[in-house]
Amino acid sequence: MTNEFPFEISPMFEGERVRKDDMFVELAGPKSRGFELVRAAGLDEIEDGRFNLTGPDLLSMQEGSRHPYAMIYRIAGKLVEPDLEAIVERRNHDFQNYIQGYMHLNQRYDIWVRISKDAVKKGLKSFEQIAKATMMLFKNELPFIEKIEASFITDPEEVEKQRADALKVYEARDARTKGLHDEDVDVFYGCTLCQSFAPTNVCVVTPDRISLCGAINWFDGRAAAKVDPEGPQFAIPKGEILDKVGGEYSGVNEKAASLSGGEFSRIKLHSFFEYPHTSCGCFEVVGFYIPEVDGIGWVDRDYSGSAPNGLAFSTMAGQTGGGKQIIGFLGVGVNYFRSPKFIQPDGGWDRVVWMPKNLKEKIKADIPAELLDKIPNEDEVGDLKTLRDYLEKKQHPITQRWAKEEAAPHAAPSEAVAQPAGAPLWSVPAGLPAIPQFGGGDGIKIVLKNAKITIERIILKGKEK
Numbered sequence: 099m100t101n102e103f104p105f106e107i108s109p110m111f112e113g114e115r116v117r118k119d120d121m122f123v124e125l126a127g128p129k130s131r132g133f134e135l136v137r138a139a140g141l142d143e144i145e146d147g148r149f150n151l152t153g154p155d156l157l158s159m160q161e162g163s164r165h166p167y168a169m170i171y172r173i174a175g176k177l178v179e180p181d182l183e184a185i186v187e188r189r190n191h192d193f194q195n196y197i198q199g200y201m202h203l204n205q206r207y208d209i210w211v212r213i214s215k216d217a218v219k220k221g222l223k224s225f226e227q228i229a230k231a232t233m234m235l236f237k238n239e240l241p242f243i244e245k246i247e248a249s250f251i252t253d254p255e256e257v258e259k260q261r262a263d264a265l266k267v268y269e270a271r272d273a274r275t276k277g278l279h280d281e282d283v284d285v286f287y288g289c290t291l292c293q294s295f296a297p298t299n300v301c302v303v304t305p306d307r308i309s310l311c312g313a314i315n316w317f318d319g320r321a322a323a324k325v326d327p328e329g330p331q332f333a334i335p336k337g338e339i340l341d342k343v344g345g346e347y348s349g350v351n352e353k354a355a356s357l358s359g360g361e362f363s364r365i366k367l368h369s370f371f372e373y374p375h376t377s378c379g380c381f382e383v384v385g386f387y388i389p390e391v392d393g394i395g396w397v398d399r400d401y402s403g404s405a406p407n408g409l410a411f412s413t414m415a416g417q418t419g420g421g422k423q424i425i426g427f428l429g430v431g432v433n434y435f436r437s438p439k440f441i442q443p444d445g446g447w448d449r450v451v452w453m454p455k456n457l458k459e460k461i462k463a464d465i466p467a468e469l470l471d472k473i474p475n476e477d478e479v480g481d482l483k484t485l486r487d488y489l490e491k492k493q494h495p496i497t498q499r500w501a502k503e504e505a506a507p508h509a510a511p512s513e514a515v516a517q518p519a520g521a522p523l524w525s526v527p528a529g530l531p532a533i534p535q536f537g538g539g540d541g542i543k544i545v546l547k548n549a550k551i552t553i554e555r556i557i558l559k560g561k562e563k
Contacts, residue, residue: 103231104221106198112294116201116212123159125167127203127210128399128412131257132167134209135264136187138180139172146245149229153252156213157223167211168251168260169229171236175244177325184271185322185331186240188313191380192291192330193235200228204380205313206268207261208399225250242325268312272433275315278305280345280367280439286334287319288353292378292421298358299378299421302334302350306439307367310381312431344369344443362423368439370394370449374428379419381429383457385441386414390482391489392503393451393496394441398432401454403476406485432457436464448495452479469495 126132159165173186187205194202199217203210213222222228229248237243251257280286282305289301289309301309305316314322314331322331337349345367354376355363364373370385377384383398388407397411404410418427440446447466455475458465465473472492479485489496 103227104223105200105217105227105231107196107231107235108198109196109294111198112192112195114195114198114201116199116214120214120216121212122161122215122218123156123213124164125209125211125213125252127164127212128402130164130166131254131261132209132211133207133257133261133264134169134187134190134205135260135267136171136173136183136190137267138178138183139174141174141176141245144172144174144245144247146247147230147233148247149226149233150247150249151225151252152249152256153254155224155226155252156218159252161215165252166254166257167209168257168264169209170249170251170260171233171246172249173236173243173246175242177242178244179321181317181321182242182325183267184313184315184318185326186236186243188289188291188311189236189240190232193232193239194228195294196235197228197231204399205311207265208382225252240326271318272308272312272315272436274317275305275308276436278316280304280306283316284336285320286336286347286350287314287316287323287331288334288357289314289319289331290357291330292380295380296376296378296419296421298361299376300354300357301378302354302365302367302375304345304367306437307345307375308431308433308437310375310378310429310431312382312433315433341366341443344372345439346373358421365423366443368437368442370428370441370444371425372443374423374425376421376423377418377427377429378421379415379429381415381419382432383430383435384411384414384418385428385430387426388451388482388485391451391486391496392499393489393494394444394449395452396435396450396457397454398457400456401476403454404480406452406479406482408481432460435461445495445499451489451494451496452485 169190191202191205194200199214199222201212229250233246233248236246251260287303289303292299292301303309303314303316303319308315319331322329323333334353335349336347337352338347340346340348346364351364354365362376365375366373367375383396385394385396386405386407388395395405397405397414399411401411414427418424418429434440441449447469450473452474455477458473458475472494474485474488479488
C-alpha cells in the first residue's frame with residue numbers, strides 16, 4: 099500500500115495470528131491491562147498526524163515480555179460528532195490488522211495485541227510507525243475524518259489512570275439505549291467487522307442487544323451506516339416478526355442467510371438454545387449450559403480461573419467462536435445483561451446459576467434483587483457438586499425446574515442413565531438437536547445423554563471368529 103513503512107499494509111493480513119513463540123512483545127491482553135478510545139474534537143483543537151508516546155517504546159522492551167497498552171485517538175471534521183466515536187474506535191481493530199506482523203484482538207478495555215519478531219527484524223522499531231499507519235488508514239477509509247492525532251501509552255501507572263476515565267466514557271455510551279427497545283424501531287443494524295476471524299458471523303445490533311464485543315449499540319450502528327454506507331455497519335430492516343419472545347425477524351433471517359453464505363437461515367436474537375445468535379470471538383462474556391443443574395453460567399474475559407464445569411474462559415471461547423451457532427454456548431456483550439429481553443425464552447435471570455464475582459459486581463444493579471445472593475461466584479462454588487448444593491440451599495428458582503423434571507415420567511429401564519442419588523433426570527433443553535444412536539443387531543449401541551462430543555473418526559470392528 100505504501101513504501102513509507104517497513105511492513106506490508108493490506109486487508110490480506112486480517113486474521114493473521116501471532117503465536118507465542120513468534121511474538122516479540124505482547125501488549126495488554128488477558129494478563130495485563132489496556133484500552134482503546136476515540137474522542138471527537140474541534141478542528142482547531144488537534145494537530146493532524148501528531149503522535150505522542152508515554153512510556154517505553156518498542157525497542158526498549160525485552161523480547162518475549164508483556165506490557166500494558168493504551169491507544170487514544172482524537173478526530174475532527176465537519177461531519178464528526180460524538181455518536182461516531184464508538185464506530186471509529188471499533189475500526190481500530192479492522193485497520194491495525196491490515197499491518198503485517200501485528201495482531202489486534204477484541205475492543206475497548208479488552209484489547210490484546212502481539213507484535214511478531216519478524217516485523218521487528220524487518221524494521222518495525224517504534225509505536226509511532228504503528229500509529230502513523232493506523233491514522234493514515236483512518237483518513238483514507240473514513241473521509242469524514244479531516245484531522246486525527248494519536249497518543250499511545252505503555253507506562254503502567256498512566257494506563258491505569260487513563261483507563262479509569264475511559265471506562266466512564268464507555269458507560270455513558272451504553273446508557274443511551276436504556277429507554278429504547280426492539281419494538282420501538284423498524285430497523286436494526288448489522289456489523290461484519292469480525293468476519294476476518296469469523297467468516298460466517300453477522301452481528302445484529304438492536305436497542306435490546308448490544309454487539310458481542312460490547313463496543314457498538316443501536317445508535318452507533320445508525321451513525322455509522324449514515325456516514326459510511328459501504329462500511330461494515332449497515333441497516334437491517336426488521337421485516338415480519340416471527341417469534342416475539344425469541345426475537346426472530348424475517349429481515350434478520352434474510353440478512354443472516356446472505357452474509358453467512360447460506361450457512362444460517364434463522365436467528366433468534368434472545369434465545370440461548372434455539373437458533374441462537376452466532377458468536378464471533380470478540381465477545382466480552384461467554385455463556386455455557388450446565389446440564390447437571392439445567393442452568394446457565396457466564397464467564398467474562400477477565401476471569402482467569404475455571405468455571406464449575408472445569409473449563410476456563412479461553413477454552414470455552416475457542417469452542418464458541420468462529421461465527422457458528424453453537425448449542426450450549428453463547429457469546430454476548432456485557433451490556434446485554436441489562437436488557438429486559440435477556441435470554442427471555444429460556445428463563446432469563448431465573449436460569450443463571452453462576453458467574454465470577456467481578457462480573458457479578460459489574461452488573462450488580464441489573465441483577466434482580468431476589469436473585470443477588472442466589473447466584474454464586476468462584477469463592478462460593480468451585481465445582482458441580484457444590485454448585486448443586488448451593489442452589490438447593492438458597493432455593494434458587496432453578497430448583498423448581500428440578501421438581502418438574504422429577505415429577506415427569508422416567509425413561510424406560512433400557513434407556514435409563516445412572517444418576518447420583520437424589521439427582522433429577524436432566525432433560526435436553528428445547529432447541530438442542532436430537533442425540534443420535536449408533537449400532538444395532540449384534541453390534542454395539544451407544545446412547546448419549548446431555549453430551550456434546552466432537553468425533554474425528556469412528557472405527558467399528560466385528561468380533562474375531
